[in-house]
Amino acid sequence: MELAELTQDPDFRAAVRRMARYQAAERAQGDVTGLHHDLTETVRDSVGRALDAGVAPTSAEAAPVIDGLTVRYAQTFSRADDADLRHWLLTRLDIAGDPRAERYWHLLAVINGWPAPPSLAPVFTWFTEALRAHTPPQPRVQ
Secondary structure, eight states, X not given: OHHHHHHHOHHHHHHHHHHHHHHHHHHHTTOOOOOOHHHHHHHHHHHHHHHHTTOOTTSGGGHHHHHHHHHHHHHHHTOOSSHHHHHHHHHHHHHHXXXXXXXXXXXXXXXXXXXXXXXXXXXXXXXXXXXXXXXXXXXXXX
């Protein structure tokens, strides 16, 4: 029942369309990197250690975690590790960060008898907050 309600929610459907449009635009611009399970594992491990240690995302201790992750994203996507990468990554995280999407995959797993994926919401929430806190604002175009 919850899955049916979720898929009928116009806001959720719009969020999924935004995710799909963003991913299609990335592909159209030449992104051929595919799925990034190893990158997700790197984020889970790095941020998981920070969470376990009680590191606040806005603290100075979070900066090296973010620096290490942006290096990894730069390598994966063949981009420079700079402010543009960080702003691109924030956009990507904001679009993909709808918690209802994670709930959708969880419910689908339950219905299909698949192993339920572990929640990454705390990890990616911390990552997004820390990245935002440790990224200089984008210059305004005049």
